[in-house]
Amino acid sequence: MQLLVLRLDYRSSKMIESLQRQLRQPNSKLALQLPHVPLLAYENTDPLHLKAALEPIAKNIEPPSFHASNIGFSKEGARFYLQVLPNETLNELYSSLKLAAHEFPNGANAQWQPHIPLIDNVPAPFWGPLFARLALEFNPLEGTGAALECWSVIGNRTTIEWSLFLES
Template sequence: MQLLVLRLDYRSSTTIESLQRQLRQPNSKLALQLPHIPLLSYENTAPLQLKTALEPIATQTAAPSFHTSDIGFSKEGAQFYLQIHPNEELDQLYSSLELAGHGFSNRADAQWQPYIPLIGDIPAPFWGPLFARLALEFNPLDGTVAALECWSVIGKRTTIEWSLFLDS
């Protein structure tokens, strides 16, 4: 599976990585994902063909900003995340990328909601304590998107296929 993501600026990434380390279980063997905003996923797609289709959009797009001040939790995947407040820049970028990639086998969500995953696969007894800890540690975050990336995901292993940096 190929996953199209937006990578965050350095300052935002270091803040999120710090939160991830604080939430990580001491005995966890799972690697933490790089801070990102998931966009679209594709099945059986050649990453370089996808890059060719999406590169014109990335080269013409200014780096969108984002703001997050809400913590979220999903029982599916037992995942904590930061909910991003919708803005026109992110919505337009998502729509453009979805349209440009329409020829590929896409698994688009019915209603895309931008978010930043923090940590997943949390055992149920830790949901409450970790949420309380996250609520104490997290402050609202403003940042910008630095790059569009394609990741290949096989099982729990992620490989970065390519990156397209957006104009600042």
């Protein structure tokens, strides 16, 4: 599976990485995810063909800003995340990317919910304590998208296939 993500600016990435380290279980062997907003997922797609279709958008779009002020939790995947309030530039980027890559097999959800994953596979006994800790540690976050990246995900292994940096 190929996952198209919006990588975040350095300042907001450092803040998210700090939160991730605080939430990480001491015996966890899984690597922390790089700070990102998931955009679209593709099945059996050549990353270089996808890059060719999306590169013109990355060159011509304003880097989107984002605001995250709420904590979210999903029982599916036992995942904590930050909810991103979609603004016009972020919605425009998502729509443009979806339209430009319409010919690729897409595993997109019916309704896109922008978010920043923090940690997943959290054992049930830790849900409450981690949520309480996150509520104490997290302050609203403002940032900017810095790059579009294509990740290939196989099992628990993620490989970055390419990056397209967004220029202001």
